[in-house]
Amino acid sequence: xxxxxxxxxxxxxxxxxxxxxxxxxxxxxxxxxxxxxxxxxxxxxxxxxxxxxxxxxxxxxxxxxxxxxxxxxxxxxxxxxx
Amino acid sequence: xxxxxxxxxxxxxxxxxxxxxxxxxxxxxxxxxxxxxxxxxxxxxxxxxxxxxxxxxxxxxxxxxxxxxxxxxxxxxxxxxx
Numbered sequence: 001x002x003x004x005x006x007x008x009x010x011x012x013x014x015x016x017x018x019x020x021x022x023x024x025x026x027x028x029x030x031x032x033x034x035x036x037x038x039x040x041x042x043x044x045x046x047x048x049x050x051x052x053x054x055x056x057x058x059x060x061x062x063x064x065x066x067x068x069x070x071x072x073x074x075x076x077x078x079x080x081x082x
Numbered sequence: 083x084x085x086x087x088x089x090x091x092x093x094x095x096x097x098x099x100x101x102x103x104x105x106x107x108x109x110x111x112x113x114x115x116x117x118x119x120x121x122x123x124x125x126x127x128x129x130x131x132x133x134x135x136x137x138x139x140x141x142x143x144x145x146x147x148x149x150x151x152x153x154x155x156x157x158x159x160x161x162x163x164x
Contacts, residue, residue, distance in 0.1 A: 011096075018113075019113055020111065020112055020113045021109075021110075021111040021162075022108070022109070022110050023108070023109040024106070024107070024108050024109075025103070025105075025106070025107045025108075025109075026101075026104070026105070027103075027105040027106075027107075028104050028105075029101075029102065029103040029105075030102055031101055032160075038135040038136075041135070041160050042131065042135070043130045044131075045131045046128070046131060049124065049128060049131060050124075050140075052122070052127075053123070054120075061100040061112070075156075078089045
């Protein structure tokens, strides 16, 4: 899967209420499949950086990690108190 | 602009050579336009986290910040030594 196809295929959100949201997507396209995948480890470190700016509860964070061939994608969806 | 529309509209890359690439997208959808925008400050901190895992030269990083109404998007495109 190409790195940019991932974003095009993202489902459309249907929520209509104005909320404060933060979405972080890290896509790693490797040239060889046997390279280490560090995205799972990145997750907590990224949240630590974001927490310097906004207060985030653990329940406010939805985490997904997808792998498809040589492309790994870490997606963090954070709903902030509006 | 809806937060997810941004990703769908991303232009398709035409490069065909296998490279190691890392793309970080942070999209911040605010409920009110007068809230502070901390994405520009986040940029260097995110790179510092990534540098724990891979060696990145400053020249390898392409940074874009887009604003559209109440949605701000920080995009870091990093080409790694393959």
